[in-house]
Amino acid sequence: MLGEYRISGRRAADISASIERAVGEGALRPGEPLPPMRELAERLGVNPNTVAAAYRTLRERGVIETAGRRGSRVRPKPATTARELIRVEAPPGVRDLSDGNPDPALLPPLAGAFAAAAAQGDREPVLYGHAPVDPGLERLARAGLDADGVPDGPVAVTSGALDAVERVLAAHLRTGDAVVVEDPGWGSLLDLVPALGLRTVPVAVDDEGPLPDDVRGALADGARALIVTDRAQNPTGAALSAARAQALRAVLADHPETLLIEDDHGHHIVDLPLHALAGATHRWAFSRSAAKAYGPDLRLGILTGDTLTLDRVRGRQRLGPGWVSLTVQRAVARLWADGAVDPAAVAARYGRRRDALASALRRRGITAHGRSGMNLWVPVPDETGAVARLLHAGWAVAPGARFRMSAPPGIRVTVSTLTQAEIEPLAEAVASAVRPGEGDRRTYA
Numbered sequence: 031m032l033g034e035y036r037i038s039g040r041r042a043a044d045i046s047a048s049i050e051r052a053v054g055e056g057a058l059r060p061g062e063p064l065p066p067m068r069e070l071a072e073r074l075g076v077n078p079n080t081v082a083a084a085y086r087t088l089r090e091r092g093v094i095e096t097a098g099r100r101g102s103r104v105r106p107k108p109a110t111t112a113r114e115l116i117r118v119e120a121p122p123g124v125r126d127l128s129d130g131n132p133d134p135a136l137l138p139p140l141a142g143a144f145a146a147a148a149a150q151g152d153r154e155p156v157l158y159g160h161a162p163v164d165p166g167l168e169r170l171a172r173a174g175l176d177a178d179g180v181p182d183g184p185v186a187v188t189s190g191a192l193d194a195v196e197r198v199l200a201a202h203l204r205t206g207d208a209v210v211v212e213d214p215g216w217g218s219l220l221d222l223v224p225a226l227g228l229r230t231v232p233v234a235v236d237d238e239g240p241l242p243d244d245v246r247g248a249l250a251d252g253a254r255a256l257i258v259t260d261r262a263q264n265p266t267g268a269a270l271s272a273a274r275a276q277a278l279r280a281v282l283a284d285h286p287e288t289l290l291i292e293d294d295h296g297h298h299i300v301d302l303p304l305h306a307l308a309g310a311t312h313r314w315a316f317s318r319s320a321a322k323a324y325g326p327d328l329r330l331g332i333l334t335g336d337t338l339t340l341d342r343v344r345g346r347q348r349l350g351p352g353w354v355s356l357t358v359q360r361a362v363a364r365l366w367a368d369g370a371v372d373p374a375a376v377a378a379r380y381g382r383r384r385d386a387l388a389s390a391l392r393r394r395g396i397t398a399h400g401r402s403g404m405n406l407w408v409p410v411p412d413e414t415g416a417v418a419r420l421l422h423a424g425w426a427v428a429p430g431a432r433f434r435m436s437a438p439p440g441i442r443v444t445v446s447t448l449t450q451a452e453i454e455p456l457a458e459a460v461a462s463a464v465r466p467g468e469g470d471r472r473t474y475a
Contacts, residue, residue: 032046037065040076042083049084050093053104063103064094076459081089088123090205092224095450105224106435112413116217118417120426128428130264132299132404133446136379137325138370140361148358156473162344162353163187166362171332174366180316181309184340185349186333187354191293192218194317194343196226199255201342202289202313203228208253212240214407214433214440218266219257233437235266237401238274246281251471255289256282260304262296262322262403265433265442267384269402275305282310290314298323300402301377315339320362321370322404330354330362383445383453390457396464404446410464413439419463425456 035057039045052058064070067085071078085102088094092355096102116381120126168185176182188194200208205227211220213232223230231253240258249256258278260270270278282288290311294304297318308316315335320328333343360442379401387406388398400406410416410430417429420441430440448456 031359037070037074039074039084040080042080042087043077043382045070045074045084046087046091048066050091051086053093057323058104060104061103066101073179073265073343073410075361083298085452090227092227095229111336116429116432118426118429119420124421124424124426125456126426127448127456128426128442130405130428130442130444131326131446132322133379136371136376138365140325140365143361143364143368143370144357146364147357151357151361156356158352160353160356162347164356164359164363166367167332167359168402168432170363170366172334175316175332175334178304178306180304180306180334181314183316183334183336185345186340186344187450188317188331188343188347189329189351189354190321191295191317192222193313194331195219195257195291195293195348196222197228197343198261198289198291198315198333198335198339199223199228201339201346203254204266207255208248208251208338210240210245210248210253210256211435212257212259212263212268213435214265214430216259216295217373217432220427220433220435226404230435232437233328235268237266237399238271239270240270240274240278242274242277242281245278246284249281249285249288254381255290255291257291257293258307260292260294260296261300261302264295264403265405265430265440266407267400267403267405269300269302270305270307271301272305277305278307282307286311287313294318295322296403298371298373299376299380299404302375302402303339312336313339315343323373323376324362324365328362330358377402378392378448383448386450387443387445387448387457390453391460394461396457396461398443400445404444406443406445408443408464409438409440411439413441416441416460416463420459423463425459425460 035052038048067081068078071081094102095105118128163185171185208229208231209223209350210231210233212235231248233248234241286312290307292308299322308314313336317331317333320330384400384406388400391398398406398408413430420427428442
């Protein structure tokens, strides 16, 4: 137990800091058991209540978990283990397909929209006490939500999708509550949930979204919230079908107190229709971001939901940042109003690149998932080996460990900037990396 690492400290804060530091440095590994509280108290010469307080702090921070008589152990995926650090650095000469970014060539120019927004700000300076949501942006956002069948509700503006999710979770949940998440799923979200002191409950995903039976089981076991990506799920490209949405709504009908959070990750980059779950429970929130279609640096997301949820989110927002820049809001409203992005054309460009690579892989006997968006998820038997072999061959892809909890290994390939000339060489490299020694000898139909 604990190997060579010795927990130190006399105060609860010092003991918890010692353990958390060891987890962050890798001296205490995920799943490693911690000493019983009385044993550690005796070793450190402190009261058992002091150790109990330290362990309680670590549980609240999502660093450890306690399982009754089995004691406490480092969480399998502790909050201090940032998934963003699980990445491949592409050296010079290596083609980087790992970053998940949109194609810069498909992003709209921003200068005109920001010039118009700045000119409005000169005429009507934004001061303290100004309404936090630009009326023009709100009208456009609400019209888009109405057209997509999202129920009516107040509108808030957040600093992107992750900010929206964090604020909604904090508005309703308490430390230790369980949150159902997609697995594989968005790495930043899988880090955020335990960082808030909440427990992640992974459910499997196929091309049409989370599996209803898995969601049903998780909610029956007491999970209080469900987070679903409607379209262009990261990393698998899953998108809710009408049938899957209907099945999930039936599950949620049996658990109406569930906090439902939806992330429309594919807004304006996907041509598949939205099949929203919003309104299936008493407490719900629906978020869509401008990042993928208009530029990640805009840091702007639209959030709607039931009145109580939005009231809590906006109230807490007033006590923090106050509001998202009205200049940015007005610029985004101008981009939307002017049709600066053609969603159908953007979706078609990403779709052609995604489908071409998937087809090339299929001809080589390799399965790839990517129903929508700008990524392909490729299951592999040896994730570390596949990433390393691809890097050696001149291609950087994202390790699946960034996106999964209990799901099988895989790699994520971002196709957003992939050229036609790169399709076949990349498919050949993936086939060779997944099945070492076979790629050059295969015969393709």
